[in-house]
Amino acid sequence: MVRKIVQSLTAVVSNSYITGFLKGTIYQGKLKNVCVPGLNCYSCPGALGSCPIGSLQAVIGSAKYRFSFYVTGLILLFGGFLGRWICGWICPFGLLQELLHKVPGKKIRISGNWKKLSWIRYIMLFVFVIGLPLFVVNIAGYGSPAFCKYVCPAGTIEAALPLILAAPDQFGSLGGLFILKASIAAVVVIASIFIYRPFCTMLCPLGLIYGWMNKISMYQMQVDKDKCIECGKCRVACKLDIEIYKNPTSMECIRCGECKPVCPTNAISSGIKFRTKAEGAASFTEIEGK
Amino acid sequence: MFHRKAASIAVIIIAIAMVVFGIYRTEVSDVFNKAIRICLECIGIGWLPW
Numbered sequence: 184m185v186r187k188i189v190q191s192l193t194a195v196v197s198n199s200y201i202t203g204f205l206k207g208t209i210y211q212g213k214l215k216n217v218c219v220p221g222l223n224c225y226s227c228p229g230a231l232g233s234c235p236i237g238s239l240q241a242v243i244g245s246a247k248y249r250f251s252f253y254v255t256g257l258i259l260l261f262g263g264f265l266g267r268w269i270c271g272w273i274c275p276f277g278l279l280q281e282l283l284h285k286v287p288g289k290k291i292r293i294s295g296n297w298k299k300l301s302w303i304r305y306i307m308l309f310v311f312v313i314g315l316p317l318f319v320v321n322i323a324g325y326g327s328p329a330f331c332k333y334v335c336p337a338g339t340i341e342a343a344l345p346l347i348l349a350a351p352d353q354f355g356s357l358g359g360l361f362i363l364k365a366s367i368a369a370v371v372v373i374a375s376i377f378i379y380r381p382f383c384t385m386l387c388p389l390g391l392i393y394g395w396m397n398k399i400s401m402y403q404m405q406v407d408k409d410k411c412i413e414c415g416k417c418r419v420a421c422k423l424d425i426e427i428y429k430n431p432t433s434m435e436c437i438r439c440g441e442c443k444p445v446c447p448t449n450a451i452s453s454g455i456k457f458r459t460k461a462e463g464a465a466s467f468t469e470i471e472g473k
Numbered sequence: 474m475f476h477r478k479a480a481s482i483a484v485i486i487i488a489i490a491m492v493v494f495g496i497y498r499t500e501v502s503d504v505f506n507k508a509i510r511i512c513l514e515c516i517g518i519g520w521l522p523w
Contacts, residue, residue, distance in 0.1 A: 208511075215508040216501050225508040226515045233508040237515065241507035242500050253495025254504065259488035263481060331515045338515035346516055361517030399480040 186272055186439060193221070194275035196231075198341075203228025207350025218254060220261040221274030222389050224335070226342035228349065235261075236312060236389050237331050237338075244316035244326030258389070262396030264455075266403075270383055270390050271437030276337045277383055283375035284422075291377045293384060294424040300385045301435065307334065308388035332360070336368035336382060379422035384435065394434030401455045404431040404438060410450035417442035417451060427451060 197219050200210035209228055219232035235258050242251035261269055270277050284290070293300070307330060315329035331338050343361070346353075374381040383390045404427055411428050418426045420441050425433050427442050428450070443451045495501070 209509070211509040213505075216505045218504070224512075224515055226512040233504055237512065238504040238507065242503045245503050248498075248500060248503065251495060251500055251503075252491040252498070253500040256488045256491030256493075256495055259484055260492065263484040263488055328512070328514055331512060335515065338512070339517060342512070343516035346511065357517060360514075364517040396484070399477055399484060401481050401485075 187278075189272050190275075190278040190281075193273040194278050197221075197223055197275065198227055198229030198231070200229045200231055203230075204345055204349060207346050207348075207353055209346075218257045220265070220269045222276045222337050222387060223274075224331075224338045224341040226338065226346070228342070228345050230341075234337075236335075237328060240312055240316045240326075240328035240330060243313060244320070244328055246320075246324035249317060258392055259396070262393045262400060264401050265393075266397040266400030266438065267390065267393045267434070267436060268400075268402045268438040269393055270387075271439040274383075275341070276387075277380060277437070279340070280371075280375040280380045280382060283372060284379050286376045288376050290379070292422075292424055293378060293381075298384075298424070298435075303385050304388055304391040307386055308391050312388045330388065333363065334367060334386065336364070336371040336386075339364045339368035340372070380437075383437070384423065390437075391434075397434050397436060398432045402438065402453070403456070404436060404442075404451065404453045405456065406431050407448075407450040407452070410448040411446075412448055412450075414447060416445045416447065420445040 203209050207228065209226055210231055212231075214231045215225065215233050217232050218235040218238050219230075220235070222236060223230055223232065223234050225233045225237055235254055239251055239254045239258070242248050242254055311330035311334055316326035318326070319329075320326045339361075343364070347357075371382050371386075378384075406428050413428055415426075417428060418424065421427065421436075422439075422441070423435050423437065425436050425442075427433065427436065438453060440453055443453065
């Protein structure tokens with residue numbers, strides 16, 4: 184419940200430029216200099232900040248620079264503190280998928296070999312976000328933001344739909360590209376009803392980077408080895424099918440914390456801690472050392 | 474645990490240095506100029522390459 188409130192507040196506050204929704208325009212103030220931690224299209228009419236993945240492609244694809252210290256630094260900074268807590272608690276597109284997952288219907292759990300689909304995110308990051316903007320450039324030396332252009336359903340849902348609805352005349356010339364993007368967005372929306380966060384687990388390049396940061400981020404999930412009886416209830420409660428007692432730093436874990444209340448021995452905790460509690464028998468240290 | 478703490482602090486220090494260097498070489502203006510204009514690619518206006 185607390186998480187839903189935080190997610191909703193973040194989504195509303197980071198997209199609170201109401202004029203944009205009414206007039207079919209976007210915010211053009213100074214806050215756009217800064218990237219938000221989550222995936223939030225900067226062409227959403229309400230967006231107050233910049234999308235880190237869109238910004239990364241914009242700088243990489245510019246004629247002036249081939250690497251963005253600014254955007255990469257911000258992503259590392261966010262990830263270094265929080266890891267994928269960002270995905271679980273403050274990403275607006277994650278919230279949207281979770282709300283869609285509440286629509287009644289058969290729920291499919293991604294487990295076993297299906298988890299290998301998460302490798303698609305590497306293609307998204309290294310081909311669409313970095314490779315194509317860097318190497319496929321026009322005569323002036325500019326590359327296209329390929330992930331935004333060909334894949335990102337957040338852009339279609341958060342930006343295209345509100346802008347088209349607010350100003351249909353202005354955006355009348357939609358063609359094949361829009362059909363491609365709308366199709367991907369439709370697949371993600373429908374899949375979200377049946378699968379928990381399909382975009383996050385299979386497509387999101389930002390989630391991939393934050394997943395790497397889960398290993399070293401200041402915010403950590405902690406499992407007290409002395410208390411854990413390995414009953415597996417945490418895995419059952421985890422919609423992403425993670426065995427947190429085996430790998431508290433799993434790069435798939437979005438730190439939603441749904442495993443904590445189901446633990447019969449209260450062995451799971453989370454937070455920004457480097458020292459173990461006295462009663463925790465140095466469990467965090469031992470698990471890290473496994 | 475010490476290694477994780479050290480790695481965490483090192484990444485954050487490097488990240489801050491990268492942000493500062495990025496600001497110094499005016500990358501922020503590229504981010505800003507992209508973000509304040511409606512991204513036509515993001516909303517699906519444009520051509521397919523095939």
